[in-house]
Amino acid sequence: MKSVRNTTAKTEIQELIANSPVALSHTEIQSATNGLCDRVTIYRILERLTVEGLIHKVVNVDGVVKYAGCHSCSEKHNHNHIHFSCQKCKSVTCLEDVEPSYKLPKKYTVSEMNFTLSGLCPQCS
Amino acid sequence: MKSVRNTTAKTEIQELIANSPVALSHTEIQSATNGLCDRVTIYRILERLTVEGLIHKVVNVDGVVKYAGCHSCSEKHNHNHIHFSCQKCKSVTCLEDVEPSYKLPKKYTVSEMNFTLSGLCPQCS
DNA sequence: TAGCTTAATGCAACAATGTTGCAAAAGTAA
DNA sequence: TTACTTTTGCAACATTGTTGCATTAAGCTA
Numbered sequence: 001m002k003s004v005r006n007t008t009a010k011t012e013i014q015e016l017i018a019n020s021p022v023a024l025s026h027t028e029i030q031s032a033t034n035g036l037c038d039r040v041t042i043y044r045i046l047e048r049l050t051v052e053g054l055i056h057k058v059v060n061v062d063g064v065v066k067y068a069g070c071h072s073c074s075e076k077h078n079h080n081h082i083h084f085s086c087q088k089c090k091s092v093t094c095l096e097d098v099e100p101s102y103k104l105p106k107k108y109t110v111s112e113m114n115f116t117l118s119g120l121c122p123q124c125s
Numbered sequence: 126m127k128s129v130r131n132t133t134a135k136t137e138i139q140e141l142i143a144n145s146p147v148a149l150s151h152t153e154i155q156s157a158t159n160g161l162c163d164r165v166t167i168y169r170i171l172e173r174l175t176v177e178g179l180i181h182k183v184v185n186v187d188g189v190v191k192y193a194g195c196h197s198c199s200e201k202h203n204h205n206h207i208h209f210s211c212q213k214c215k216s217v218t219c220l221e222d223v224e225p226s227y228k229l230p231k232k233y234t235v236s237e238m239n240f241t242l243s244g245l246c247p248q249c250s
Numbered sequence: 251t252a253g254c255t256t257a258a259t260g261c262a263a264c265a266a267t268g269t270t271g272c273a274a275a276a277g278t279a280a
Numbered sequence: 281t282t283a284c285t286t287t288t289g290c291a292a293c294a295t296t297g298t299t300g301c302a303t304t305a306a307g308c309t310a
Binding site: 059060061062063065082084087095098099100101102103104107108109110111112113114115116117118119120121122125 | 184185186187188190207209212220223224225226227228229232233234235236237238239240241242243244245246247250
C-alpha cells in the first residue's frame with residue numbers, strides 16, 4: 001500500500017506555487033526556495049504534485065516548462081483554458097475564465113487542449 | 126553585404142521538411158539525413174531557414190521543438206492556425222484551415238497565438 | 251576556369267535541463 | 281519508540297542546444 005507523505009519541502013513548494021499569480025519554472029522555484037532541498041528533489045516533488053492533481057504543468061511557447069496551481073480543479077481536473085505568455089517579463093498566467101471555440105474538420109480525436117497567447121501582460125503594456 | 130548561400134545540406138533539409146506531412150524535430154531530421162552534416166550544422170540551418178521564413182518552429186505540448194514547412198505563407202507570414210499533436214505516434218500536424226475564436230476580458234496585448242490540440246490523429250484513432 | 255571573398259561547416263567544449271540508481275534520512279502508523 | 285517505507289541527497293549520466301575558431305566551399309568577378 002503506497003501512501004503519500006507531506007514533507008517540509010513538498011509543502012513549501014506547493015504553497016509557493018499556489019500563492020504565485022504566475023506559473024513558475026523549476027529554476028524560479030529553486031531560487032525562491034534557496035537551498036531548501038536538492039535540485040533533483042524539486043523535480044521529484046513537482047512530478048508528484050502534478051500526479052496528485054495539486055498543480056499543473058504548462059509548457060510555454062518558448063519551450064520553458066512552468067508549473068501553476070490548480071485553482072478551480074477541485075471537482076473535475078480541467079485545464080482547457082487560455083494561458084497568457086508575456087514576451088517582456090516572460091510571465092505565464094492562467095486566464096481561467098476564457099474558453100476558446102474552434103471546429104475541427106477532419107476525423108481527429110481530441111482529448112486535451114493547449115492554447116497560449118503571447119504579447120504584453122497588463123503590467124508590461 | 127551579407128548574402129545567402131544554398132548549400133547541399135540546406136537544400137536537402139529544406140526539401141525534407143517541405144515534403145513531410147508532419148513537423149519534424151532536430152533528432153528526426155538528423156536520422157533522416159543520416160550523416161549528411163554535423164549536428165550543430167543542422168541547428169544552424171534550421172535557424173537560418175526559420176529566419177528566412179521558409180519553415181516555422183513549433184514547440185509541442187511536451188516541449189519538443191519541431192519544424193514545419195510554410196505552405197501558405199507566401200505573402201504574409203501567418204502561423205495563427207491550430208496544430209494537432211498525436212499522443213500515440215507523437216506527430217505534429219498543421220491544420221492550416223482552422224482558426225479558433227476567443228475573447229480576452231482583460232487588458233492584454235496579443236501579438237501571437239499558439240494553439241495545439243492533443244489526442245489521436247486519423248491514422249492512430 | 252581560376253582566384254578571391256566570406257558564408258557555411260566541423261569539431262571541441264560548454265551550458266542548461268532533466269533522469270536514474272542507491273544509500274541515508276525522515277514521515278507515519280503501531 | 282520501533283518498524284516500515286517514502287522521500288531525499290549525491291553522483292553520474294542523457295539530451296538538447298550554444299559558442300569559438302580554424303577549415304571548407306559557394307558563388308561572384310576577371
